[in-house]
Amino acid sequence: MGSINYKNYPILLVDDDMSSIAPIRHRLEKVFQVDAATSGKEALEKLKMKNYAVILSDQKMEPMDGIELLSRSSREYPDTVRILITGYPDYAASVDATNKAKIYQYVFKSPNIATDIVYVVFQAVDHYWEREERLRLQKMLMRENRLSAIGRLSHALAHEMNNPLSVISNFTQMLPEKYDNPEYRKGFFEHVPESLKRIQAIVSRMSSLTGEEERIEKNPINLHDLIKEASDLFTKDPEAKKIKILKRCENTNPHIKGNPSQLIQVLLNLFTNSAQAVKEGDKGKVEIMTEKDSIILKDREGKESPYIRLIVKDNGPGMDEKILKNIFDPLVSTHITGSTNRRPGLGLFISQLIIEGHHGYIDLQSKVGEGTTVVIELPIFMESSHL
C-alpha cells in the first residue's frame, strides 16, 4: 500500500534463541522498525512501553510459550496483530491457538522463512493500518453526525422559539398604549403566559443536554437498579396513572458504564411518551425487559463487544409511517394542538443523543394499532473497558 510508511509501524520479534532467528531479524530490519525480546516476560514489558503494530513470536519458548504470550497480548493489547512462528504444523494445536490467542497468521519454519516472513509482516502491517484508518474515519463520522445533529437542532430551535417570542414582544410593545383596553388585556393573559410556557418547556428539555460527551461523568451502574429508580420516579408524574409499568428483567446483574441521571431521563422520556399516547379510557401497559445473552455488536471503534439490550414496549396506538420516518429528529411531535398540551418534540432526539453518548444504539419500531417498541443497546461494563 503506497501511503504506508512501514518504518512507522514497530514490530516486536520474540524468541528465546535469538541466534536462530538472526536471518529473519536481519531481513525484517531492512523494511521495518524491529525490536527484539528473548522471553515472554520481556516481550510483555516491551508491549507495555510502546505500541507495536505486529508481534511475531516463536512457539517453543520456556517458561512462557508463544501461544501463551500471544493469548496474553491479545487480552491486554488487542490491536497488535499476532503472528506465531512454529516448527511443526499441527492442525489441532493451531485451531486451539487461533481461538485462544486470536492469531492472524502462522509462519512455518522452512528454508525460505526469512523471505516469506517479510511478506507476511507486510500483510500484517497493512491489516493494522486498515483497522486504524477505519477507526479514524468512524471517529470523524461520529463527530460530524454530532455536529450536524447540533446544527439541525439549533436551526429548528431558533425557528421554534421565534413564534412565542414574537407574541411576547408584540404584546409588550403595545402595553403602554393599550393597557386599559379590555380586549388587549384578555389577549395578553391568554397568549403571553402560554408563549412563556412554550419557551420554558424547550429550555428545560435543553438543560438535560449537558454539553460535550467527554465532560459527562460516567460510572458503573447496575441497569436493573436504574430501571427501578426510573419507574419509581415516574410514579410521581401526573401521566403515570395512565399506564402500568411491568418489569421483566433477567435474573442477572448487568452493569453498564454511564451517567445515571441522563439514562433515567431517557427512560422517563419513553414512559411519558407511552403514557401520553394512551387514548382516553384505555388501560395502558408498558413492559420493560432486558436481554443479555450473546449480543455482540461493534462498538464505535469497530471492535466486537458484548452489549445488553433494553426493550420498552407499550400497547398504545402506535404511529404511522409519516411520523416514524423522522422520529428521532428534533421538534417532531404530534402533540401540537391545544394550548396546554403542546410538547417540544425533543424527547426522542435527546434520548438518542444520550444513548449515542454512551456508545449505544436506540431504535424504535411501531405500527398503527400495534403499539410501540423502543430497543436500546448499551455496552456491558467490564473492568477493562475504556468508555
Ligand SMILES: Nc1ncnc2c1ncn2[C@@H]1O[C@H](COP(=O)(O)OP(=O)(O)OP(=O)(O)O)[C@@H](O)[C@H]1O
Ligand atoms: N410510545 C409512543 N406511542 C405513540 N406515539 C409515540 C410514542 N413515542 C413517541 N411517539 C410520537 O413521536 C413524537 C415524538 O416524540 P418525542 O418524545 O420526541 O416528542 P414529544 O413527546 O412530542 O415532546 P417532548 O418529549 O419533547 O415532550 C410524539 O409527539 C408522538 O407523536
Ligand SMILES: [Mg+2]
Ligand atoms: Mg416525548
